[in-house]
Amino acid sequence: MRFSAAALLFVAAVAAADEIAEARRRWAESPHGPMLERILPPGYEPSMLPEPRSRGAQLVRRYCVQCHHLPNPAMHHAEKWPPVVDRMVARMQGRGNMGKLMVEMMAGVQAPTEEEKQALVAYLRRHAQKPLDPKRYPEVFQPAGEPFRLACNQCHVLPDPQRYTAREWPKVVARMERHMEWMNRVVGTRPVPGEPQLRIEDINAFLARHARKPAP
Numbered sequence: 001m002r003f004s005a006a007a008l009l010f011v012a013a014v015a016a017a018d019e020i021a022e023a024r025r026r027w028a029e030s031p032h033g034p035m036l037e038r039i040l041p042p043g044y045e046p047s048m049l050p051e052p053r054s055r056g057a058q059l060v061r062r063y064c065v066q067c068h069h070l071p072n073p074a075m076h077h078a079e080k081w082p083p084v085v086d087r088m089v090a091r092m093q094g095r096g097n098m099g100k101l102m103v104e105m106m107a108g109v110q111a112p113t114e115e116e117k118q119a120l121v122a123y124l125r126r127h128a129q130k131p132l133d134p135k136r137y138p139e140v141f142q143p144a145g146e147p148f149r150l151a152c153n154q155c156h157v158l159p160d161p162q163r164y165t166a167r168e169w170p171k172v173v174a175r176m177e178r179h180m181e182w183m184n185r186v187v188g189t190r191p192v193p194g195e196p197q198l199r200i201e202d203i204n205a206f207l208a209r210h211a212r213k214p215a216p
């Protein structure tokens with residue numbers, strides 16, 4: 001029997017949707033569901049993965065939605081991914097930290113083989129975040145860089161400002177603001193006495209000063 005590429009992609013998409021439905025069911029039944037639901041924010045969809053038809057993307061869709069929302073490879077820089085994947089795979093094999101919680105969740109959780117794990121790491125590293133080089137942006141350690149520095153390194157390394165143009169950054173920052181609310185981190189819209197004031201306008205202004213110039 002022969003399948004067209006479109007049919008195969010459809011089968012893969014249905015399989016991914018199955019994994020996600022299965023994970024939703026697991027969270028709904030677990031007393032720890034609300035905690036698991038907040039580990040990573042929603043909104044990053046399987047179709048948004050880079051090289052969506054590659055083996056690496058398939059493996060992420062298969063293994064990395066079993067306990068939380070889909071991770072974006074661009075969330076972390078390359079060096080960070082191997083230890084994160086080690087931690088996750090240990091859990092999938094039932095020997096991670098958070099033992100009891102994970103054991104209760106483990107029914108039906110699948111772990112990748114060693115070879116699949118290497119392919120996952122290679123894929124995540126290939127599409128990883130490019131970190132900010134502090135030598136290039138000394139302002140990050142000055143008062144003008146402080147709101148950006150404090151707000152934007154809570155979940156991952158500081159991103160290279162050259163990733164986006166000054167026009168593009170505010171949309172990304174608005175998304176991060178939603179993530180902060182979702183993941184329960186410090187958000188800077190309402191200043192709380194005694195907490196650092198992380199004003200979104202100051203963060204956008206810092207990024208705009210160092211952003212990539214738009215193509216002429």
Ligand code: HEC
Nearest residue numbers: 039063064065066067068071084085087088091092109120
């Ligand atoms: C068996 C359940 C389980 C599976 C499957 C799983 N994770 Fe996780 N993941 C967790 C738990 C629990 C946490 C929160 C605690 C922590 O960060 O270790 C987490 C947190 C995360 C975080 C946020 C913390 C950080 O360091 O940024 C990322 C990113 C992540 N996982 C990526 C992945 C990737 C990539 C995969 C697939 C290779 C995966 N996870 C598969 C349970 C799992």
Ligand code: HEC
Nearest residue numbers: 041044072074075151152154155159173176179180183185
């Ligand atoms: C509460 C955790 C959290 C905080 C704080 C945070 N981020 Fe993120 N960031 C994420 C997550 C989760 C992703 C992956 C999902 C996504 O791309 O939306 C991500 C991905 C990114 C990416 C790569 C995604 C892309 O499409 O290019 C950039 C750039 C980024 N963040 C910039 C920032 C900036 C700038 C700040 C400070 C305003 C910030 N982040 C603060 C959680 C956070």
